Amino acid sequence: MLFEQILFFVAGTGAIAGALGVALLRNPFYSVLALVSHLIALAVLFLLLRADFLAAAQVVVYAGAVMVLYVFVVAYVGGSDEPLRPESGGLLTTLGPLFALALFVEISIAVLGSSLGALDTSGPEVGATFGSPGEIGRLLLTKFLLPFEAASFLLLLAAVAAVLLARKRRGLEPDGSGAAGPGPGGVLRGAAGGRTGTPT
Amino acid sequence: MSAQWFVVLSAFIFSIGAAGVLTRRSPLVILLCLELMLNAGNLALISFSRMLGNSDGQLFALMVMVVAACEVVIGLGIIVGMFRRRLPIDVDEMSELRG
Numbered sequence: 001m002l003f004e005q006i007l008f009f010v011a012g013t014g015a016i017a018g019a020l021g022v023a024l025l026r027n028p029f030y031s032v033l034a035l036v037s038h039l040i041a042l043a044v045l046f047l048l049l050r051a052d053f054l055a056a057a058q059v060v061v062y063a064g065a066v067m068v069l070y071v072f073v074v075a076y077v078g079g080s081d082e083p084l085r086p087e088s089g090g091l092l093t094t095l096g097p098l099f100a101l102a103l104f105v106e107i108s109i110a111v112l113g114s115s116l117g118a119l120d121t122s123g124p125e126v127g128a129t130f131g132s133p134g135e136i137g138r139l140l141l142t143k144f145l146l147p148f149e150a151a152s153f154l155l156l157l158a159a160v161a162a163v164l165l166a167r168k169r170r171g172l173e174p175d176g177s178g179a180a181g182p183g184p185g186g187v188l189r190g191a192a193g194g195r196t197g198t199p200t
Numbered sequence: 201m202s203a204q205w206f207v208v209l210s211a212f213i214f215s216i217g218a219a220g221v222l223t224r225r226s227p228l229v230i231l232l233c234l235e236l237m238l239n240a241g242n243l244a245l246i247s248f249s250r251m252l253g254n255s256d257g258q259l260f261a262l263m264v265m266v267v268a269a270c271e272v273v274i275g276l277g278i279i280v281g282m283f284r285r286r287l288p289i290d291v292d293e294m295s296e297l298r299g
Contacts, residue, residue, distance in 0.1 A: 008201050012209050019213045019236050023220030028228045035232050042239055049206065049250040051258050054242075061265060066235075066272055073276045074228060077283045096222030104215035111207050116251075120202045124253040131258055144259050151266040158270035165277030 014041035039063045051131040206247035214240035
């Protein structure tokens with residue numbers, strides 16, 4: 001029990017630090033790396049909640065595949081977003097964190113003040129198969145068959161849409177396709193291959 | 201560990217993501233903060249699933265991950281398209297998607 005608590009606080013601190021890093025770091029590349037550490041800390045929390053399969057999927061799908069996509073696009077677009085115009089002290093820049101704080105207080109009051117009796121227990125005893133890949137697969141093919149098929153169709157649609165968005169089009173680039181700097185077509189083709197291959 | 205801790209932690213991460221979406225200007229970072237919010241929702245779903253001893257919440261979280269992957273693919277495709285047409289990578293100046 002003590003070991004669980006220590007692990008929760010270590011992983012929770014890591015998750016919060018990663019989240020703050022994503023929201024505060026200037027360079028988008030560092031933001032992506034902070035999100036990777038955040039996702040791995042979240043996978044540890046999932047393990048504490050006995051969601052074994054989801055923890056593995058989180059590391060493989062999110063921290064592996066989706067973040068590689070982000071790294072490709074950040075490297076292609078370039079991390080030069082913030083130095084162009086310094087983030088001035090606009091109204092939203094000051095109101096945004098205040099709004100987020102209000103949101104946090106509101107959700108906390110709503111959750112902790114609710115009459116969910118089981119909320120301050122650690123949950124009922126569950127069998128060894130709770131959250132295991134076999135259990136998840138059985139549920140996916142019996143009770144949740146329709147969402148499973150819908151998800152596969154959605155992934156197919158996203159892959160086709162990514163190819164359509166990233167394909168080379170005549171006449172849309174401002175100054176021709178050949179003279180546009182050091183070969184954006186080649187780089188893009190590589191990025192597009194990674195993007196369509198990842199989610200399927 | 202009681203489920204309260206996990207739910208409050210997920211609320212905190214969700215708020216950080218919301219603050220990031222509101223204050224940042226680069227669409228890349230806004231997509232990253234959206235990921236934060238989706239993952240906070242996942243954490244809440246999984247902790248409620250553990251609290252009830254029912255696996256259904258984990259399936260919901262899996263579906264959220266699928267939808268998040270699709271959203272990332274489309275969003276990054278749009279960003280790459282903006283970059284190729286030499287448009288500014290800035291949500292304040294890009295308030296419409298018409299060519």
